Amino acid sequence: MATTALGTALRHWRDRVSPEAAGLPAGGRRRAAGLRREELAQLAGISADYVIRLEQGRATSPSAQVVEALARALRLTADERAHLFRLAGLHPPGPGTVPRHITPGVHRMLDRLSGTPVAVFDAAWNQLLANPLYTALMGEWRGRDLNGVWRNFVTRDSRVRQTPESRGALQEALVADLRRTADRYPADQALRALVADLRRHSARFAQLWDSGAVAAHDSGRKTIDHPQIGPLTLDCDVLGVAGSDLRMMVYTAEPGSADADRLALLGVVGTQSLDVAG
Template structure:
């Protein structure tokens, strides 16, 4: 049966989002002031064909991950996000799950940091959103690599230059973070699955988990080897959003330095965007 309610809601919310508000150019002739289907697909990380099928009611069972991505791309409020889940035939995430909603206020704050590499992670270190400059700096991740814990234990796709000491400290802090998150959100099935997968696939993670490793993230300087811009040494700060357990990671360069020049170059180089219909669950 065609899910026309879902399609109608998506079209309505898409029409009210100005492309300038999400960092897209407004050029060219438009039938409406809002997002094109292709632009919504780009922002949500799904294919344009899938957006069309959702709006036409021919795709009737989107996953929770796709619904969450659409809610973020459309900048829905908490109530609108819950309504979108129900329209998709899914229960809205409950209070026992890791918060993944990015409020319109946080979106507006990120809009004002367009010239700064910024990414938003949830309490399980799943990347929820990254601006183009962050993606240009760190690379475009997908699948399991969208989870920062998975990536630091199991993936070679990392441009940050580590020493054995800094890597050990980071991994201990990540495991301690995940342990605290598991205690705070015991009902989150995705989180439990992530921890089980990490313990099964990474002996290093399993050892730290069993040992009760402790640690905390601290502001610091990171050296990043970029394939086009060269080596950049930047300040990395992780900010917390009160009441949501979201983490905002920000990279900045000291003004007037070669690092600042290379970061500006990255803004010119940009990054390619991908369209994936159903990305695997991070972790």
């Protein structure tokens, strides 16, 4: 059976990550303490067959997106992530690209905030990671809908209650923030492609982009209409990660409020639904 340094490294890193550390149930008897291939595939959003082919050396040229997803799922350090890119025959992302590496410390924060909806976004508003309660609250997105700007301008897929005025203000803030990101990372091809696609698919985005405004999208109070729990009015805070350009979006309820009770109920009902669906 063929093997490669890439496959050997993937198996080594998979073996050292426990399912509990990755937010997965341990589930019955296991031959090893680490992740199963199917679990790594689930966390990285790729097929289990592709993980097998990578480990066995039958697939040796994964895309940068797949390598990035594997690095996040395996909770690699910055140096390990760079090594994984090189093993895949790719150059690690340079300083002119949007940072997408999630440090082990950020992973641990999400693990410890299991009772709080938290998601991690890069500076271009791509969702990189979300804990189960955040997914239960906001819904599970895939593909282009993982980008918050795309959702707000193209698919309009959101449980957040909005008036025409609040939607307009949010769109203005998102475009201004994305422009600031584009100015900081002029070499990021994925970001340039995102902006070009947004301009093609949304006249509103193109109009705002051409206005040249530069600003940051920060915090707010939002009402989320959940299909099972009903409306929850929560504080939404966007926190920067020190030493990176990642943003953590955190939703909290006022202690003792009806919204806090609904959020606690969602932690039971919503995450059970996700387990069944998965």
